[in-house]
Amino acid sequence: MSAPLLEVADIEAGYGEALVLRGVSLAASAGELVTIIGPNGAGKSTLLRVVYGLLRPEAGSVRYAGEDVTGVRPEQLTRRGLNYVPQLANVFPTLSVAENLQVGGVSLPRAERRQAVADMYEQFPLLAERRRQRAGTLSGGQRKLLAIARALVTRPKVLFLDEPSAGLSPQAVELVFDQLAAVKRRGIAVVMVEQNARRALALADTGYVLDMGRNAYVGPGRTLLRDPKVAELYLGKSTAASSSTSTSAPSGMSEPT
Ligand SMILES: Nc1ncnc2c1ncn2[C@@H]1O[C@H](COP(=O)(O)OP(=O)(O)O)[C@@H](O)[C@H]1O
Ligand SMILES: [Mg+2]
Structure with a gap:
């Protein structure tokens, strides 16, 4: 069994005194699509910032292709095969x-x-x-x-995205998610944070629910979708209403196939 391309272990990180991540772990393999969901303020963006070298963790490690890259700067990580699409x-x-x-x-x-x-x-x-x-x-x-x-x-061999569907029309969301599925099929590990939780989990090989800076749930995307506790706590009724653009959330766009 080969090790995952990306291994993030026990990350603790925050801003000044405030600890935001309290021991988060995550892994991604070549050709795997990983979705991270969770409430606003859970630390999802902070996790991507740590992994992409924009924020130094207090504890924990980031390993890429078997090497410790914790705290390595973004430009350097990009040269080595990781890249990041900010929100x-x-x-x-x-x-x-x-x-x-x-x-x-x-x-x-x-x-x-x-x-x-x-x-x-x-x-x-x-x-x-x-x-x-x-x-x-x-x-x-x-x-x-x-x-x-x-x-x-x-x-890149690993692509990070922070809320790629935020603020997009339902059609544009489909366009973007279709392209991300194609990126994954080319063997790239795709790690994305999403508020459009149902749609993103439906697409995910592996889903992570982050809550209060900890891993709350981890599993195959479709398993998390069917988990009544996950649905009740994190999936809301239909569309993610937490995106900053609160204009008319269209119904039906979050239906899993
Ligand atoms: N630059 C920053 N300085 C101080 N606190 C921050 C900063 N960015 C985020 N935070 C705080 O960290 C917590 C997690 O934020 P974030 O990672 O953006 O959450 P999410 O992406 O899950 O909504 C929040 O309480 C937020 O207010
Ligand atoms: Mg965020």
């Missing part, structure tokens, strides 16, 4: 699609970058058609795809 500010609105992709691949040698950007146009024809368009003029879904493509330019 906000994940594209440069005044730059074109092409420029955004080039900036995303700035750590690559020039020839390799050109090829990597071309690969992105192949994977995301929608972006190829709009390569000269400013990112700020794209629709929400298109912009999210650009943010994902920007991270994929560096050819």
